[in-house]
Amino acid sequence: xxxxxxxxxxxxxxxxxxxxxxxxxxxxxxxxxxxxxxxxxxxxxxxxxxxxxxxxxxxxxxxxxxxxxxxxxxxxxxxxxxxxxxxxxxxxxxxxxxxxxxxxxxxxxxxxx
Amino acid sequence: xxxxxxxxxxxxxxxxxxxxxxxxxxxxxxxxxxxxxxxxxxxxxxxxxxxxxxxxxxxxxxxxxxxxxxxxxxxxxxxxxxxxxxxxxxxxxxxxxxxxxxxxxxxxxxxxxx
Numbered sequence: 001x002x003x004x005x006x007x008x009x010x011x012x013x014x015x016x017x018x019x020x021x022x023x024x025x026x027x028x029x030x031x032x033x034x035x036x037x038x039x040x041x042x043x044x045x046x047x048x049x050x051x052x053x054x055x056x057x058x059x060x061x062x063x064x065x066x067x068x069x070x071x072x073x074x075x076x077x078x079x080x081x082x083x084x085x086x087x088x089x090x091x092x093x094x095x096x097x098x099x100x101x102x103x104x105x106x107x108x109x110x111x112x113x
Numbered sequence: 114x115x116x117x118x119x120x121x122x123x124x125x126x127x128x129x130x131x132x133x134x135x136x137x138x139x140x141x142x143x144x145x146x147x148x149x150x151x152x153x154x155x156x157x158x159x160x161x162x163x164x165x166x167x168x169x170x171x172x173x174x175x176x177x178x179x180x181x182x183x184x185x186x187x188x189x190x191x192x193x194x195x196x197x198x199x200x201x202x203x204x205x206x207x208x209x210x211x212x213x214x215x216x217x218x219x220x221x222x223x224x225x226x227x
Contacts, residue, residue, distance in 0.1 A: 032213050043117075043203055043218030044156075051213045089155065099210050100171075101146075105155035 002027040002094050006104035009087075013080055013111050021075040021088055021107045023064075029096030033057075033066055033073040036089040038106070044089060047075075080111045115139050119204050119219035126194040126226050134189040134222050136204030142217070144207040145187040146171070147179065149200040150221075156203070162187055163210060194226045 007022040025031065032051045036044040048057030053068035062077045073090060090104040120135045138145065146161035148171075158171030162181040176198060178190040187206075191198060201223050205216040 034215055036216075036218075041220075043220045044205075044216070045218065046215040049213050049215055093210075095211070100158065100161075101216065103148075103156040105153060 002031070002092065002102050004090050004092055004102050004104040006088075006090050006107050009106075009108040011107060011109045013109070015082055015111055015113055016079045017111075019075070019077040019080045019084075019109070021090075021109070023073045023075065023090035023104060025071050025073065025090075025092050027071075027092055027094055027096075029094070030068075031092040031094050033064070034091040034093070034101075035062070035064055035073070035075050036091060036103075038087045038089065040086070047088070080109070082111045082113050085109055085111045117204055117206055117217050117219035119202075119222050121222060122220065123223050124225070126191070126224065128194060128196060128226060130194050132191050132194065134191075134202055134204075134224075136187045136189065136219060137185050138187075138204075138206040138217070139185065140206065140208070140217065141184060142206035142208050143184070144210045145181065146205050146216075147177070147187070147189045148203045148205065149173065149198075150203060151200050159189065159202075191224075194224075196226045198224065199226045200224060 003026045034049045035047040037047045038044045048059040050057040050066040055066045087106045117138045147159040148156040160179040162168045204219040208214045
C-alpha cells in the first residue's frame with residue numbers, strides 16, 4: 001500500500017547550518033506531497049506542498065522538490081535558526097482509489113545557538 | 114478566523130469512562146478528520162467526514178464514534194476509555210479532500226486514561 005518514509009531523528013544542527021530531511025514515498029498514481037511542521041504543544045501546520053512532478057514547494061526559506069523518478073520529496077533549508085526547532089512531517093495525498101492522507105512518523109529538528 | 118478549535122486541551126479519564134472530544138471549524142470546510150498521535154507512530158486516522166451527514170472509518174476506528182450533523186462540528190466520542198487510548202488527538206479540516214488545499218489542524222487534546 002501507499003506509504004511515506006522519513007529519516008529518523010532527532011536531527012541536531014548549529015544555527016545557520018544547512019538542513020536536509022529526507023522523505024521518500026510509495027504510491028500508485030500521482031499523489032500530492034506536503035510538509036507539515038509541529039512546534040511544541042501545537043498542532044501541525046502546513047509548511048509547503050507540491051502537486052505534480054518537478055514542482056517545487058517553498059515557504060519561510062524551506063524548499064522541497066517533487067521528484068517522481070526517485071519518489072522523493074526532501075525538505076531543505078539553507079540556514080536554519082533556533083526558531084526552526086520542531087517536528088517535521090512528510091505527507092502524501094493519494095489520488096487513486098480511496099483518497100486519503102498518509103503521514104510519515106515525523107523528524108525532530110533541534111537547532112542550537 | 115478561529116480556524117479549528119478543539120476542546121478540552123487536556124483530559125484525564127478513568128478506565129471505562131466515556132467522553133466527547135469537541136472539534137469545530139469556521140472555514141466552511143467540507144472535509145474533517147480525527148487523528149491520534151503516538152510516539153514513533155506518526156499520525157493515524159481514526160474517522161473522517163466528507164460532509165455533513167457523512168462519516169467513515171479510518172485505520173484505527175475501534176473504540177471511537179463520530180457524527181457530523183453540521184458542517185462546522187465533528188465530535189469524537191470515546192465509548193469506554195482504555196489505557197491504550199492514551200494519546201494526543203488532533204482534529205483537522207480541509208476545504209476539500211482533493212486538490213492541494215492541505216489540512217488545517219487544531220491544537221490537540223492530550224488524553225490520559227488511567
